[in-house]
Amino acid sequence: MGQQPITFIRQVLALVTYPKLLSDPQFPEDAKERAKTILAGCRGGSVGSYTDSPGIEVIRKHVAQYIAERDGIPADWQNVVIGAGASDAIKNVLKLLICDINGKRPGVMIPIPQYPLYSATLAEFNIQQVGYYLNESTNWGLDISELKRAIEEARKTCYPRAIVVINPGNPTGQVLSRENIEAIIKFAHKEKLFIFADEVYQHNIYAPGSKFFSFKKVLVEMGEPYSKMELASFMSCSKGYMGECGLRGGYAEVLNMEPQVKAMYLKAISAMLCPTVLGQACLDIIMNPPRKGEPSYELFQKEKNGVLESLKLRAKMVADTFNSMEGFSCNEVQGAMYAFPQIKLPSKAIEAAKKAGKAPDVFYAFELLENTGICIVPGSGFGQVPGTYHFRTTILPQPDKLKAMLDNFARFHKQFLSKYS
């Protein structure tokens, strides 16, 4: 979408890939030092070697250091398990729940709307999806009463074992308050649920009143019994300011896991040998970025802040534009990379959709695509309260393209309304 890669990340990756460049003066010293540290962690000093299945030790240590600095709470590197992206890390932990209990299938609570990795993976693992609705009227917050409704309903047919929370939200863009996180943790404790904290957008916070709190920080600071709960938190190289989706780097930090379960977890991932070493290296650089006083610090900060500042402007631009359009309402994009506006469709449009054999939001999305070339993802792909219609759009196009896209979108919408009103 036009976002430029962070120079330092690509310099270090080029150096570890082709170490002959370590003597090339065009590369800064701090990039070389990072590359040497990564190579020293690789068997035979090569990124072409297999690593330990949970990842290279020094990189796991850098992850732990990053988490400790983020939360102000110590982190144990042996709780860090690197994956080929957060998706891989998430699947590897979800897999541990594939086990009937008292003759019942396991169940996992996931938000609706949700990121489709979860519905797809639960289907693959034959784990029951237990959806809980996010509350659109409290900016996609979690209502404990809704969590209770969902789990009680689910207990009739499955054994709920875990809850997934995506914060900042995908596709919803909310950033949970500390109070909301505390209430979720208390709920999970009461219901004996393993918490999956999908925190891959932790760098993407835009709204003035919003702040990222990791589930780990809140849980540990709540003290016992909560601080003894099982939790896995996930992070990725794909989001944030770095946007290195294609390199596939991510991690799970796993807290308070039963030692025998953890042993099986590590054994299970070992069948797949190791996550891509260059994805691990990319993760390393994000966990251990240039520090003040190092030669790459200024440029790195400039590029990082440039991306995040621009995303912040775009987050506001997208929500404001949709809120100015008839029939649309869009929550503030507090974080992540998406808006998930609601759209009131005229009854004639709903009828036309039925005739076309499409869900109304899918019908709208196809009309938009065919008339403008703009691609949105209909809310039915993520889940939504029945009878409501939404779609997900990203804030990723560069500002001028985004502006042109939104203008185009608004024009289309007017025509659509006049056609179906």
Add this chain to the structure above:
Amino acid sequence: MGQQPITFIRQVLALVTYPKLLSDPQFPEDAKERAKTILAGCRGGSVGSYTDSPGIEVIRKHVAQYIAERDGIPADWQNVVIGAGASDAIKNVLKLLICDINGKRPGVMIPIPQYPLYSATLAEFNIQQVGYYLNESTNWGLDISELKRAIEEARKTCYPRAIVVINPGNPTGQVLSRENIEAIIKFAHKEKLFIFADEVYQHNIYAPGSKFFSFKKVLVEMGEPYSKMELASFMSCSKGYMGECGLRGGYAEVLNMEPQVKAMYLKAISAMLCPTVLGQACLDIIMNPPRKGEPSYELFQKEKNGVLESLKLRAKMVADTFNSMEGFSCNEVQGAMYAFPQIKLPSKAIEAAKKAGKAPDVFYAFELLENTGICIVPGSGFGQVPGTYHFRTTILPQPDKLKAMLDNFARFHKQFLSKYS
């Protein structure tokens, strides 16, 4: 293990990672051209973007071209699905078999000894492992009578749906003859089995009389009805002369798959977004190496042949050394990277193992490790005919280290025999 990376591979990877190097005169023109082709296949011209889930189109086309040149038979790039290593590609196809039939679990035939990815994955997927023994006395060939015995036995408890053949063999190092492959294909046809051809060692052929035939080539050349059978063939960047295990690149070529099944296959992998782009790039280079007349051709050939020639010498050195040791017998290492010698253990050693609570081959391996620092993998990890003992060792250490290791091993073995005879 001291094997040096192939220069051209690393040059192209550095170029795609840090495209500023494209104007650097130290990189050869053919490396730059390869890098530009890969980048043109990436969204936004960056390896940091997600690709299509089955991989970048131009790389899939290069794979198809490689297969066509290898076999002398056209290959359709749309049958090529790239994965993060062959392991990933294999799991994604095996996953399609998770389905009870007529109230019976599915079953998959795998060789014994086998590569543990298969036993681990079948256990994870709750698919029954149907082991068939390789025939040590015919250099680990496949006996059709043994395949029949295994499948008839298995039909009592499961529904066999596929057969895995590893050629060249891991851990056994055999290269199957064309006649043997034809017989296996006929067996699979009769029993309606999907064939998994694990052909990741296709470049590693050493024995003078041995030649690699892909299952696809044989199956297509056999004509109908065999040429219409379902087959998946797997290849990797981790083996051969390239040895880029850590980069995680591989592919599946899938033949004659039912279109609806193929659609679900492509849908299922899409939940995981895409395989690492740098792993895909590495695969691309191997599929489309420097051609005669290009500036990197000579060096590439020299490095490639250097690795393969040295492996060939080491394959002979390892088998010859074991065959010269009392109580050992070792088949010729025709291909791949391993020897899987049989060892006759004295009854006193077997008793000592029992006392120590270890399988006899595990006991031997630990004694060896503790006395010499040499690490071998006991045959019980791969499976073996009950009452026989084997271990797997690689031919990967560089010649001087391998020689020292084998001398050390022989010394230990003498002592072991005198202790337990």
